[in-house]
Amino acid sequence: METILLKGKAIPKFDHALMAFLGVPEVETMTAGSIRQFGIENGDGEVYRIIGAESEQVYNALIVRLRNLRYRIEPLQESGFEKFRAVARMPPEL
Numbered sequence: 417m418e419t420i421l422l423k424g425k426a427i428p429k430f431d432h433a434l435m436a437f438l439g440v441p442e443v444e445t446m447t448a449g450s451i452r453q454f455g456i457e458n459g460d461g462e463v464y465r466i467i468g469a470e471s472e473q474v475y476n477a478l479i480v481r482l483r484n485l486r487y488r489i490e491p492l493q494e495s496g497f498e499k500f501r502a503v504a505r506m507p508p509e510l
Contacts, residue, residue: 417478418443418450418468425464428506438481440467454479454489454502463503475501 419440421427428434434456435442446453450468452475458464469475479489479502486507492500 417441417470417474418446420444420446420466422464422466425462426458426460427464428458431465434485437485438467438478440478451499452501453499454504455500456482456487456504457506459506461505466500468499479504 417438417440419435419442421442446466446468449470451470452472453466453468454475455463456465456467467478469478482504483489486509488505488507489502490505491502
């Protein structure tokens with residue numbers, strides 16, 4: 417697992433706690449080992465962070481953890497990037 421922040425995007429106050437909960441280390445660039453990726457949106461509806469997983473099992477486990485936090489996961493049919501599969505939208509109460 418690995419994650420990067422996208423430059424120029426607003427970072428929500430809870431981001432540090434979310435990353436601690438998910439246990440995903442931050443890197444400077446995504447590696448080829450991240451075969452499945454998804455984005456996390458901020459309160460402005462912009463993807464501010466990308467998380468990558470090294471296997472389908474790890475990807476699915478991360479998605480389940482986000483759903484448990486009431487994130488809405490929207491699969492992407494065609495993102496233009498083969499590895500980028502979904503966007504996690506914040507729960508309304510955040």
